Amino acid sequence: MTEPPLLSVEDVEVRYRVTSGWFGGADVHAVNGVSFSVAEGETIGIVGESGCGKSTLGQAILGLTSVSAGSIKLRGTERDHSRRTHMQIIFQDPQSSLDPRLPVWRLITEPLHIRGGYARKELIDRATELAVSVGLRPEHVDRYPHEFSGGQRQRIAIARALAVEPALLVLDEPTSALDVSVQAQIVNLLLGLQAERKLSYVLISHDVSLVRHVADRVAVMYLGQIVEEGPALDVLDAPKHPYTRTLLDAVPSFERPLASIAARAGELPSNRTLPTGCFYRERCPWATTGCELPQLLVPADGLRAVRCHLVTGVNETAIPRLASPSASLLPNGAGT
Amino acid sequence: MAVDGIAAPRRAAPRLGIGRLWYRVKGSPLTLIGAAIGLLVLIVIIAAPVLAPYPPDKISLSARLAAPSLQHFFGTDEVGRDLFSRVLFGARASCGIAFAIVIISTVIGSIVGCLSGVIGGVVDTAIMRLMDVFLALPALILAMALAAALGPSLFNAMLAVAVVRVPAYVRLARGQTLSLRNRTYVKASRSFGASPGYLLRWHILPNALSPIIVQATLDLGGTILTAAALSFIGLGAQPPTSEWGSMVSSGRNYFLDQWWYVTFPGLAILVSAMGFNLLGDGLRDMLDPRLGGR
Numbered sequence: 013m014t015e016p017p018l019l020s021v022e023d024v025e026v027r028y029r030v031t032s033g034w035f036g037g038a039d040v041h042a043v044n045g046v047s048f049s050v051a052e053g054e055t056i057g058i059v060g061e062s063g064c065g066k067s068t069l070g071q072a073i074l075g076l077t078s079v080s081a082g083s084i085k086l087r088g089t090e091r092d093h094s095r096r097t098h099m100q101i102i103f104q105d106p107q108s109s110l111d112p113r114l115p116v117w118r119l120i121t122e123p124l125h126i127r128g129g130y131a132r133k134e135l136i137d138r139a140t141e142l143a144v145s146v147g148l149r150p151e152h153v154d155r156y157p158h159e160f161s162g163g164q165r166q167r168i169a170i171a172r173a174l175a176v177e178p179a180l181l182v183l184d185e186p187t188s189a190l191d192v193s194v195q196a197q198i199v200n201l202l203l204g205l206q207a208e209r210k211l212s213y214v215l216i217s218h219d220v221s222l223v224r225h226v227a228d229r230v231a232v233m234y235l236g237q238i239v240e241e242g243p244a245l246d247v248l249d250a251p252k253h254p255y256t257r258t259l260l261d262a263v264p265s266f267e268r269p270l271a272s273i274a275a276r277a278g279e280l281p282s283n284r285t286l287p288t289g290c291f292y293r294e295r296c297p298w299a300t301t302g303c304e305l306p307q308l309l310v311p312a313d314g315l316r317a318v319r320c321h322l323v324t325g326v327n328e329t330a331i332p333r334l335a336s337p338s339a340s341l342l343p344n345g346a347g348t
Numbered sequence: 349m350a351v352d353g354i355a356a357p358r359r360a361a362p363r364l365g366i367g368r369l370w371y372r373v374k375g376s377p378l379t380l381i382g383a384a385i386g387l388l389v390l391i392v393i394i395a396a397p398v399l400a401p402y403p404p405d406k407i408s409l410s411a412r413l414a415a416p417s418l419q420h421f422f423g424t425d426e427v428g429r430d431l432f433s434r435v436l437f438g439a440r441a442s443c444g445i446a447f448a449i450v451i452i453s454t455v456i457g458s459i460v461g462c463l464s465g466v467i468g469g470v471v472d473t474a475i476m477r478l479m480d481v482f483l484a485l486p487a488l489i490l491a492m493a494l495a496a497a498l499g500p501s502l503f504n505a506m507l508a509v510a511v512v513r514v515p516a517y518v519r520l521a522r523g524q525t526l527s528l529r530n531r532t533y534v535k536a537s538r539s540f541g542a543s544p545g546y547l548l549r550w551h552i553l554p555n556a557l558s559p560i561i562v563q564a565t566l567d568l569g570g571t572i573l574t575a576a577a578l579s580f581i582g583l584g585a586q587p588p589t590s591e592w593g594s595m596v597s598s599g600r601n602y603f604l605d606q607w608w609y610v611t612f613p614g615l616a617i618l619v620s621a622m623g624f625n626l627l628g629d630g631l632r633d634m635l636d637p638r639l640g641g642r
Contacts, residue, residue, distance in 0.1 A: 074539045101539050109532040113554045123540040172536075 016088030017049040018212050019073070019099070019180055023082035026065070026072050026236075030284075041283045042068040044236035045082070047309075050180065055206070055213040057227030057244060059220060061259065063283070065236035066216045070182045073214065074101050086180075097123075100173035104185035106165035110157040116143065116168055117153035123176045142171040147201060163194035170201065180212040187222060199226060220263050224248050232256045235283060235291040238309055242316030252312055252323045254296045290320070298322060379630025385623025392439040400433035404590045413606045423608035425599065431608065434590040435616050441591035442579075443620055445506050446571040452510040454564045457517020462552060464518065465525025466544050476522070479515040487512040488574060495583040502591070505584035509574050513567060520563055524556035531555075558635040566628030569621035576617050592617045 026043040043065045050056050058066045071077040073084055083090060086098055100123075103109040110119050117139035124130050124138065139153045146167040157165055166186065173181055186202065187195040199222065205211060217223050223230055224244060231241040232253065240253040251257045281287055281294060289304040290296070296303065302321050312318040374380070392399065401421075408428035416423045422431035464475045482490070494508035528534060534551050542550075578584035579593030587594065592613040599609030 071535075076535055076539055101536070103532045103536065105532060109536050111533040111537075111551055111555070114550070122537060122542075126537070126540050126542045126546060169536075176540075 016085070018052050018054075018087060019214070020047075020049040020085045020088070021069075021073065021082070022047050022085065024069070024072055024079050024084060025081040026068050026077055027080040038284045041286050042236055043072060044286065046231075046233070046236070046238055047082075048231055048238065048241060050212045050214060052179070052212055053206070053210045054229065055215055055227045057215045057217065057223035057230045058233060059217060059223050059230060059259065060233035061218060064233045065283075066233050067184055068236075069233070070101065070184045070214065070216045073182055074099055076101075097176040098178055099180045099182065100176070100178040101182040101184060102166070102169055102173055102186045105189045106162055106169050107189070109169050110165055112157055114156075115153070116148075116155055116157065116160075119157065119168060120153070120171045121175055122172055127176075138175065139171075142174055143168075145174070146171045146205075147197075161194070162190050163197060166190060166194075166198050167201065170198075170205070174205070174209070177209075178211070180214065182214045182216065184216045185218070186215070188217070188219060195222075202226070220248060220260060232259065235281060235286070237291060237319065238317075239292065239319045240317070241309065242314075246314075246316055252316065252318045253292075253320050254298050254322075255292045258295070258297075292320075376630050376633070378626050379634075382623050382626030382628070382630055385619060386627050389439055389443050389620050389623065392436050393444055396436045396440055400430075400436045402430040402433045404434045404437040405429065405588055406433075413602065413609070415606075416608050422612040423606065425595075425609055426602065431595075431612055434595060435592070435612055438590045438592045438595060438613060438616065439620070441502065441585050441589055442572055442576055442593065442617065445502065445575050446568055449506055449510045449513060449571050449575065450564050450567050452506075453513035453567075454517055454560060456510075457514045458521040458553075458556070458560055460514070461518040461521025461523075462525045462548055462556065465522040465529065466548060466552070472522075475518065479518050482512070482515040488577060491574060491578060492581070492583060495578055500583045500586060502579075502585045502589065505575060505578040509571060509578070512574075513571065516563065516567070517560065520560060521556055524559060525552050528552045528555050562628060562632040562635055565624060565631050568624035569628070572617060572621045572624070 024043055024046050025041075028040040028042060030038055030040050046065075046069055048056060058069065060066050068077055072079050114122075117136045118125065120139040120142050121130070121135040124135060130138075136153065140150045143153050144150060148164065148167055148171070152160075152164075157168065160168065166189075183202065187198050190198060202213070203226065206213060213226070215223060215227055227244040229242065230244045230247045231238045232247065232251075232255065233239070234255045240247055240251065240256045247256065248260065251260050281291070287293065288306070290299075290307045293299045293303045300322070305321070307319045307321060308324075309317050309319040310324045312324050318324055406429060408424070411420070411424050411428040413426055414420055414424040414428070420430050420432060422435060424430055425434070460475060464472045491505070491508040491512050494511060495505050498504040498507065528551065529547075531551075534547055537547055537551055575584060576591070576593030576596070579591045580597045582594075582597070585591035585594050587598075595613035596610050596617070599606075599613065602609045
């Protein structure tokens with residue numbers, strides 16, 4: 013690869029201090045060493061159950077949450093002020109992501125308004141243009157958010173994100189607060205905009221079928237780590253990591269009765285103190301010797317990487333921890 | 349490229365426009381009464397010299413302690429001053445002061461509270477502990493202590509009551525700021541690169557305002573009472589200023605034989621305090637987001 017990818021996330025860790033009592037606080041380890049990259053025009057889907065750190069990761073990419081370790085680079089350079097215009101975020105709930113006291117034209121052009129130097133008329137014109145491009149009517153720009161349905165509000169949020177011509181959008185559960193019929197419209201709008209504007213998406217979702225439909229590549233997160241990553245159809249149709257299998261099995265379908273799913277489910281371990289060894293060991297039906305060692309994300313076949321020694325045959329014993337980021341980039345996992 | 353119809357944008361009715369507010373007020377008779385009393389007080393404050401039949405200080409020794417009549421609607425006091433005129437002018441001292449107090453404490457309280465919430469950390473803790481100290485003292489006692497320390501005058505009483513009222517607004521504004529700071533639209537605005545000042549100006553203050561306005565209206569009634577109480581015990585308005593509290597105070601000597609002397613200033617306090625409370629209650633119901641009125 014000659015040119016650095018649009019977005020590269022390298023070994024990002026996010027910790028929160030949750031309690032600050034007299035006896036020291038506890039940290040939440042929300043994201044624990046996540047690396048991935050996004051090319052121009054590509055969509056990467058990030059899936060995982062609630063609490064696995066996927067939304068935190070999305071906010072960390074935008075700089076809304078500070079990163080405890082690792083780096084997030086845009087076109088090879090560390091994020092700086094310019095990232096504001098290159099990356100934008102769409103939030104899950106369009107009800108709360110739009111200030112109820114501002115008219116739509118003002119909401120859509122908020123990023124420009126913050127930047128300053130635009131006349132009111134320019135902002136209204138720009139807002140109208142953007143509103144039309146996301147399927148709203150020109151006269152909508154004078155109204156207030158409470159006059160719109162959920163789907164229309166999400167369109168407003170999308171128009172707002174597009175106001176500064178970003179190269180990448182982080183979509184944080186963009187459809188899960190919407191009615192099923194509206195979800196499809198929003199997904200199609202997003203796909204249309206991607207084709208039109210060569211956008212890259214980081215799609216954060218627990219909706220496996222949405223990810224299958226939209227994403228080029230998929231990263232499966234568990235307890236703040238990526239456990240499996242690869243081309244969307246490969247990962248979702250032939251999962252390798254035990255957790256990915258459990259996750260996909262949990263998608264309800266006619267072939268699988270729900271009873272068989274419930275038996276396999278379990279609670280996500282606490283992220284206050286991270287488990288030693290494989291994070292998934294306690295819930296894994298195939299847990300065996302070797303699982304007590306930390307697991308590495310290494311290429312399994314072709315374009316896919318899996319964090320499970322049963323699949324890859326690699327254990328961390330021989331590799332010092334600091335070498336782990338580069339290890340995943342080497343062709344053979346650089347170890348036993 | 350402008351789209352048709354944008355050259356002259358049609359302004360939609362604002363969410364809290366006068367028309368919308370009126371529509372809601374109509375549904376609530378008590379709020380309407382409160383609003384009417386508030387309006388009446390405002391008119392009296394502005395137009396007292398026009399409405400009053402006599403100057404408030406005009407002494408007429410031949411008509412001392414006269415009972416209510418067509419010449420003197422509310423009777424006269426011990427030096428023959430017309431009580432009706434004095435009650436009208438008293439609105440300036442009593443309610444005007446209350447307005448000033450509430451405006452001063454609201455503005456100071458909101459700014460300090462929002463800043464405290466936005467800055468956070470040590471500054472926030474220091475401000476809030478200071479406010480706790482103020483809140484720990486009974487409001488009237490603190491106002492009395494301040495008024496006594498600064499010397500009895502209308503201005504000092506005003507200052508004292510304003511200081512006492514500030515903590516409530518600081519807490520309210522800070523609480524609003526803390527909850528708004530984590531709203532998604534504030535986060536979104538931050539992701540676009542908004543500065544704390546921008547967030548405060550465009551997202552936090554406008555959204556924190558309605559509970560503050562409600563609190564201020566509700567406080568008007570209480571402030572009228574506090575200001576009157578200070579004057580009643582002689583720490584507020586000084587004679588010959590006509591002020592309802594001090595009128596009640598001097599009238600209580602004549603209460604058994606000349607009932608009108610205390611009754612009319614007392615009623616003025618009662619009616620105006622009740623009116624602002626009704627208005628505040630109504631506004632709270634209208635502006636409370638949980639009741640769907642936002």
